[in-house]
Amino acid sequence: MINKIIEKINDLSKNFDEVKIMHVCGSHEHTICKYGIREVLPKNIKLIPGPGCPVCVTTQKEIDTAIYLAKKGYVITTLGDLYRVPGSYESLQSISKDYDIRIVYSVSDAVKMAKKERDKKFVYVAIGFETTAPTTASELLNLDLDNFFILNCHRQTPPIMEFLLENTKLDAFICPGHVSAITGLKPYYTLLEKYRVPLIVSGFEGIDVLLSILMILKQLYKNEIKVENEYKRVVKEEGNVIAQKIINEVFESEDKEWRGFPKIKNGGYKLKEKYKKFDIFENEDIPKMKEKIPKGCICDKILRGEKLPTDCPLFGKVCNPFNPVGSCMVSDEGTCRIFYKYKKFNF
Structure with a gap:
């Protein structure tokens, strides 16, 4: 079946000078590299990795803020990946010998720590897209703690896709499967109406990605541009309605910077008024951070x-x-x- 899909991709590719397909998911890039998908594609079919990693798009300013708060005496709780991300001058890992930095598996771990150690103030560095925002929101829904706060770094994926479509020459998008399991297909219809490019929600097996590429080429060849769901075994048209409801109860959209990007319209979340008591910026006077980009890093x-x-x-x-x-x-x-x-x- 894989060989047949590759043959069909090769046949259809002869109708185009070049087709640029972007994805915004680290798991898709894993699949593409692991199975050598770029190497089996015709040279005129370009797979472009975009900003698909929530740790990667967290800005240096946000890392610097977490470091500042640690030095102010807060217990910083963070996911393991973010622990090692360089800020402008230091990382959370590099200061961990002198300050209380704790790696957690989820926001619920951080909340449990805060409940157990009421004499300390805790900050959870809340990162991630629509996939992790519901877990943060669900913890805050009925939380009654005065020593627990979040450094809110949550972001929304469709707005960054729109920014890229507006500012980059792209012929199609492979849409993120994990995010789509939460959001459903509705956000992509808005993008389709405005930019008229194929938008394919893809799974994460090698055959999923290959099939998604074939679906894109068929759409372009027939000029039948639409949103298609290759990942039907997981992603539903309406998405995860319960998760959406929880997000919308706690968060609302706000313009937000992504690393490597300017401020993206509706690119992130902010806490609604009822939950602002958990926002560290509402509880601490934090200076404006001036980030320093490492020389040579692209x-x-x-x-x-x-x-x-x-x-x-x-x-x-x-x-x-x-x-x-x-x-x-x-x-x-x-x-x-x-x-x-x-x-x-x-x-």
């Missing part, structure tokens, strides 16, 4: 889909998983980290 260009990790002069040399210079080399969802894992002997 994470911004990689996140925007302008460059690949192998274009970076630091990749695999100064910058590696043991000594990450930029955020894209830290997380298992980061494009540089994925390229290093699967392509480190090929650059």
Whole structure:
């Protein structure tokens, strides 16, 4: 079946000069690199990794803020990937010997710690897209704690897709399967109406990605542009209605910066008035952070889909998983980290 799909992709590709397809999911990039999908595609079919990693798009300012709060005496709770992401001068890991930094599996772990240690003030660094926002929201719904706060770094995916479609020449999008399981297909219809490019929700097996590429080429060849759901075994038209309801109860949209991008309209979430008591910015006077981008790092260009990790002069040399210079080399969802894992002997 895979061979037949590849044959059909090759046949259809002859009708185009070039087709640029972007995805915004680290798990899709894992699949693409692990199974060598770029290598089996015709040269005129370009797969472009975009800003698909929540750790990677967390800004240095946000990392710097977490470090500032740790030095102010707060207990900082964070997911393991974010622990190692460099800020402007330090990381949470690098200061962990002197300050109370704790790695947690989820926001619920952080809440349990705060309930147990009432004499300390806790901050949970809340990162992630529509997939993790419901877990943060569900904890805050009925929470009665005065020593627990969040540094809210949650972001929304469709607005960044719109920004990329508006500012980058793209012919199609492979839409993120995990996010789509929460949002459903509705956000993509808005993008379709405005930009008229194929939008395919894809699963994460190699055959899923190949089939999604074939679906894109068929749409372009027939000029039948639409939203299609390749990942029907998981993603439903309406999405996860319960998760959506929880998000909408606690959060509302706000304009937000992404690493490597300007402020994105509706690119993030903010806490609604009822839940602002958990926002660390409402409870602490935090100075404006001036971030310092490492010299030579091109994470911004990689996140925007302008460059690949192998274009970076630091990749695999100064910058590696043991000594990450930029955020894209830290997380298992980061494009540089994925390229290093699967392509480190090929650059």
